[in-house]
Every structure is written in C-alpha cells, then in structure tokens.
Amino acid sequence: MAKSALLRDPPVTERGARTRAALVTAARTVFERDGYLDARLVDITAEASCSTGTFYTYFASKEEIFAAVLEVAQEDMLHPGMGRVAPTDDPYAVVEASNRAYFEAYQRNARLMGLLEQVASIDPDFRELRRLRGAAFIERNARAIADLQQRGQADPELDPLLASRALSSMVSRLGYTMFVLGFGDDEPTPIDDVVYTATRLWANALRFPLS
Template structure:
C-alpha cells in the first residue's frame, strides 16, 4: 500500500469546487493578497454562519473591504465558496504524512496514513461540517463531492488488490467493495469524532486522538485479514 491515507488518493482526485465558476488569478501581488484575504474571510463566515445564512456583506465586513472590492474578484457567494473549497482541499489531499518507507510493514503505513488523515480532518473540522450541509442542499456540489470520493475508493481498491497479490490480504475480498466500505468508514468516523461527537457526548469520557487512530487502523487491518 502506498504511503497515503486510506481516505486519500496518491494522484489528485477531481476538485470539490466548481472550477467553472473561478476566474483567473490576479496578476499582481496586491491583487493576490486581497483575493486571499477575501477567501479567508469567506471561510470564516461560512463556518460561523453556515452557507445559507452567510451574506456577502458579512464577508466584506470580515475582510475589512468594500463591496466594490469584492466584486473585483468574485461575482457571487457561489463563486467565492468555490474559491474557499479550491484552497482548503489541498490540506485534505496532502495532509503532510510522515515518511514511511515503501517496504515498511503495511500496518505501519496504514497507521501513519490514518494519523495524517485525522490530523487534517481535525484542522478542518468546521469546514467538513459545512461541506455536509452544502451537499444536502446543492446537487451540483453533491455530485462533485461524490466524484472525489469515488476517486479515493478506486485508489484504495488498487492498494488492496496489490496487498492481495503479495499474499498479505484476504484474497476472497472484492477489492472495490472492500475499499468502498473501509473508505466510507474512515470518512464517517472522522466526521463523527470531529464534527458530531463534541456536541452530543457531554458527560461521557471522550476517546483520545490516539484511540481514534488505533481503532481505525485495527478495524482496517482486521477487515483485510492483513498479515504483515
């Protein structure tokens, strides 16, 4: 298995952003800084208020700029939301996993991959909650998101098939179905732990981050009957 997260692809998957909405980047340093400030402000507002309740005036106020400045770079709330996604998804696709040797124990690779994936999820927890909301109300975004998830599934299926050919994983599993189940498990576990659980587990002893990584890795390894 290559050293990338079970929730990720080794090659860049399709963008979650509707890139047809995005304009060319500014050609000056000042323009790039102003645009970046607007995108950062929009992310703050979207995460704070939700997509539906966010207004352009809230974004310009957060960025300390005028409406005229906003329209120099973006035509609508939809367009700046696409820019927010285009910027933020890089952290989720390339979360900075520590180096693991290609010939290392595949269990160690999965553990390091899960750690990097959940660390990135933790950094982007508010955004991930926002994406869930938008996917429920915007069919176009829901389709883009599904295409990206499918790219992850196909990548992980190739890794599972490679482990089977090496005699390390259960040869009776269908690689694509196994990948779909395990990739979905990792994604929903991240959402439950970082987005949902903090608001519903009051009074309970919270699981630690290490518990999360250990449990996800053990479930992945046991499901494949992996023999390092």
C-alpha cells in the same frame, strides 16, 4: 480528480493570487462563525478589508467562494497518506499513518465538513462537489490497497476498488460522527483511540499481520 463547475481557474498574477487567497481566508472565518446560510458577502469583504467590487473580480457568488474555501480544506485533507511511508514499511504502520493524518485533518476542518453536509443536502452542485471529494479518497486508497496486494501484504481476493469504497466510507463517516456530531459523548474520544480502532478494522479487513 475532476473539477467542480463551481471552481474557476485561479488568477494569473501574484497580486491577484494574494487577493483571492485573502478573500478565501476571510470567507472561511465568516462561514465557520456564522454558518453557510447566514454568511453574507458584506461580512466576507469586511473581514478581508476589501470592496464588493474586488470580491466580484474573483468570485461570482457566495456559492463560488464557499466552493473555494472547501477546495483549500480538500487540499489539507487529501494528504499523501500511505504514499508518505516507504513501501518496505510495515503495512499496519502505513495504514496507521494514513488514518492519523486523515483524522487530524478532519478535526482541523470539522466545521467546514459539517457545513458541506448541510449544503449538499439542498444544493446539487455541492452534492456533486462532495461526490468528487469522496471519489478522490476512494481512488487514492484503492491504489494503495492494490499496491499492498502486489507486495503480498493484503488479501489478494479483494477487489481493491470495492474494498476501498467500503473502508474509505467507514473512515469518512467515523470522522464525521466523531468530530462533527461529537457522537453525544460527554468527553471527546481521544484521537489515538479513533486512529487505533479504524486502523485495526482496516488491518483485519485486508488480512495483514498486526504490528
């Protein structure tokens, strides 16, 4: 996946990497607590127990460290997915495992995903970062769909990339509405129900036997 212009190369020393990681962890705490607009660099450095000078050794701005926080969340959410299940497994189980891992990661990172949506609406750099994030999911799922087609377990007439765009968008938006917006429900929908519904829709769309 292409890298956002907001992200710089990581430190080369172990000590530098630890300090940067501590700043990113502190920043996540502050962003999730205060929101993006109200978060201040002084609060981040206080949370990390470091000086402002140390902050500027690793990051040029609040935008840069927010991008670094999102990068960590991206690594959590861009799980191996379908690749975690052996190719000989039931395709329904493959998709179910992928969806479950995605939704569980979305729950863990829901506050950040909500902040990304807000910031992307006003900042073109974060809009591009969100686009790159979406493209990574789409490309991964397109490869998985193509693999299922090659093994005779998915509709061969579907364009794998276009099918992935449609299905990945559905799953991503479902995660946002369920875990960020809450959908206005009095009680949260059990994640098992979310996984089942998304997986059933994938299975029906790709036309392979249900388990």
